[in-house]
Amino acid sequence: MTRLLPYLVMDGNAKEAVEFYEKALKASVFGVQTFGEMPANPDYPLPEEAKNRVSHAMIKVGETDMMLSDTFPGTPHEKGNHVTICIMADTKEQAKEFYEALKEGGQVTMPLQETFWSPAYGIVIDKFGVTFQISTEA
Incomplete structure (x- = not known):
């Protein structure tokens, strides 16, 4: 079944957002992965400042799944493209x-x-x- 999911793009504070929504919305956290935990790609070495940023997180609020991630360092983060x-x-x-x-x-x-x-x-x-x-x- 095809699903549409809200996806929030943060600027280095996705872990904080996950914790906030967990408390504020009584969300269940299904996983948080950082860029540093992803498989390494020797063609694109990971900068040190990216390692602790969230590459993907999944939470559930009631019956709705929501995903979050941080921008990759150097990627613009502007209102309008963060949702x-x-x-x-x-x-x-x-x-x-x-x-x-x-x-x-x-x-x-x-x-x-x-x-x-x-x-x-x-x-x-x-x-x-x-x-x-x-x-x-x-």
Whole structure:
């Protein structure tokens, strides 16, 4: 079943936000991973200041899942791009269909590709300026 999830992008304070929402919204925390815990890529060495930033966190508020992460150091963090919508597709084919449709008249931020967490993941800003992260359940 395809799901739309709110995705909050923070600027170095995602761990604090997870703790805040856990208390304020009685959220359940399902995981917090830092950039330093991700598999190393020798082609893109990880700067020291990125290691403790959150690469991905998942919380649940009531029946709703919400994801959070920090920006990668040097990536601009502006109001308007710090809240995105993540589309969790059932298959790679469905992810590609969403990706192709949303990029029409829009802008690709990250091409659809296989990652260590998803068989198909990409980021598109649609023609209305809404940022969508398209992912496939692993």
